[in-house]
Amino acid sequence: MSDVVIQIEKLSKMYRLGTIGTGYLLQDLQRWWTTSVRKQQVPFFQQPEDQSIYALSPHALWALQDINLEVNKGEVWGIIGNNGAGKSTLLKIISRIIRPTHGSIRGRGKISSLLEVGTGFHSELSGRENIFLSGYILGMTKPEIQAKFDEIAAFSGVEKFLDTPVKRYSSGMYVRLAFAVAAHLEPDILIIDEVLAVGDADFQKKCLGKMREVSQTQGRTILFVSHNMQAINNLCDKGLWLQQGKVKATGEAAAVVNKYLTNNQQIHPKQSWTTPAEAPGNSNIRFKQLELIPHLSQPDAPLDIRTPLTIKFEFWNFVEDAAISTHLTLFSYNGECVFDVATVPILCQKGVVSGECTIPGNFLNDGSFYINLYVLRDTTTNLFDYEQCLSFDLEDYRTGTLWYGKWWGIVRPQLPFRIVQTDTTVPVI
Numbered sequence: 284m285s286d287v288v289i290q291i292e293k294l295s296k297m298y299r300l301g302t303i304g305t306g307y308l309l310q311d312l313q314r315w316w317t318t319s320v321r322k323q324q325v326p327f328f329q330q331p332e333d334q335s336i337y338a339l340s341p342h343a344l345w346a347l348q349d350i351n352l353e354v355n356k357g358e359v360w361g362i363i364g365n366n367g368a369g370k371s372t373l374l375k376i377i378s379r380i381i382r383p384t385h386g387s388i389r390g391r392g393k394i395s396s397l398l399e400v401g402t403g404f405h406s407e408l409s410g411r412e413n414i415f416l417s418g419y420i421l422g423m424t425k426p427e428i429q430a431k432f433d434e435i436a437a438f439s440g441v442e443k444f445l446d447t448p449v450k451r452y453s454s455g456m457y458v459r460l461a462f463a464v465a466a467h468l469e470p471d472i473l474i475i476d477e478v479l480a481v482g483d484a485d486f487q488k489k490c491l492g493k494m495r496e497v498s499q500t501q502g503r504t505i506l507f508v509s510h511n512m513q514a515i516n517n518l519c520d521k522g523l524w525l526q527q528g529k530v531k532a533t534g535e536a537a538a539v540v541n542k543y544l545t546n547n548q549q550i551h552p553k554q555s556w557t558t559p560a561e562a563p564g565n566s567n568i569r570f571k572q573l574e575l576i577p578h579l580s581q582p583d584a585p586l587d588i589r590t591p592l593t594i595k596f597e598f599w600n601f602v603e604d605a606a607i608s609t610h611l612t613l614f615s616y617n618g619e620c621v622f623d624v625a626t627v628p629i630l631c632q633k634g635v636v637s638g639e640c641t642i643p644g645n646f647l648n649d650g651s652f653y654i655n656l657y658v659l660r661d662t663t664t665n666l667f668d669y670e671q672c673l674s675f676d677l678e679d680y681r682t683g684t685l686w687y688g689k690w691w692g693i694v695r696p697q698l699p700f701r702i703v704q705t706d707t708t709v710p711v712i
């Protein structure tokens with residue numbers, strides 16, 4: 284008998300962005316007729332695969348494209364990729380929370396998923412009720428769940444709050460209980476999305492240990508998404524690297540992690556334009572050159588949070604006698620502005636202007652970032668906005684800690700910060 288427990292063939296998922304109507308008049312009318320006149324549910328929501336008709340619409344976003352994957356019983360897969368690569372979407376489809384737009388997915392066995400905080404549990408029900416509900420959903424009987432109950436409660440560390448509705452839990456408490464339930468109810472396939480991002484170092488160690496036990500001693504299959512390559516290397520034997528919704532590599536976890544890390548430091552080729560006609564810009568400004576230079580300690584070192592980055596640029600200026608300044612604005616992947624720095628204006632004639640800015644190492648947190656460059660006249664008039672002209676990803680790096688979760692914040696500056704012991708006696712409590 285085949286050992287394949289998940290078989291994914293030519294799977295794609297499209298999301299539709301920012302439209303209130305369907306984008307098609309006939310369907311909008313059908314929707315109005317169905318919901319307002321016949322008081323039935325919206326047909327276009329009920330049948331997601333019908334969304335393929337929107338494929339060419341400007342509002343279509345393909346989160347996954349043409350994914351093929353075979354997972355065997357007992358394998359532990361680490362799923363990696365930059366922000367927005369489609370990792371969570373894939374786990375949601377495998378967990379049957381959302382449906383694919385095209386392609387097929389076949390699964391064998393009971394699946395237990397720990398996706399983002401807020402999914403999975405019923406918020407009005409207590410921790411205790413949710414444990415039972417999750418067990419019933421997995422097809423377990425009441426005595427079977429009862430047999431596991433104490434173990435789940437002890438592992439979660441939230442015993443005292445088991446009769447409180449989970450909507451009152453902190454995200455840390457929620458994840459503790461959700462992990463305990465997912466790992467102990469003996470699913471055939473355990474799906475975990477970034478669980479290490481929440482919880483303290485001890486809890487993370489416990490989770491990694493439990494996942495190892497579940498896979499090694501119980502022979503269960505695990506799919507694990509993490510941005511932490513150390514955790515993936517420690518736990519997983521197989522790796523899947525997604526890039527912009529497509530499979531970039533699969534294979535042994537360590538080899539896939541290695542390819543991913545090496546690739547992330549090579550995606551910033553120098554861009555240059557020999558003639559203004561083909562260069563980005565307008566009648567005032569045309570870019571001539573743009574480069575992001577990582578200052579790596581060794582040529583094959585990964586681009587991580589320690590790496591200083593220099594942004595170098597040159598542009599043709601076609602404006603005579605102009606006081607020109609530039610702004611460099613750095614954004615996180617989610618569009619939050621990290622900083623906006625400006626040069627002092629200089630008086631320029633027609634010709635070439637060049638500039639450079641260095642972002643120090645040990646300043647940004649790990650993640651994906653992009654840069655906008657703005658060229659201004661008299662500090663107020665925008666001559667040309669070159670948006671999202673560069674992007675880069677910084678890997679995590681840390682020493683001296685057992686904490687593998689996502690480090691908080693967009694920046695992770697190394698500030699002077701220390702503690703000293705000032706006394707070795709304590710008063711009696």
Ligand SMILES: Nc1ncnc2c1ncn2[C@@H]1O[C@H](COP(=O)(O)OP(=O)(O)OP(=O)(O)O)[C@@H](O)[C@H]1O
Pocket residue numbers: 298299300344345346364365366367368369370371372373
């Ligand atoms: N409900 C949704 N509606 C529209 N677009 C979505 C939706 N969910 C995800 N997306 C988009 O689909 C793409 C893939 O998202 P997904 O969350 O699967 O990526 P990810 O690899 O898990 O990213 P991260 O590491 O940041 O969690 C992204 O461009 C995202 O913005």
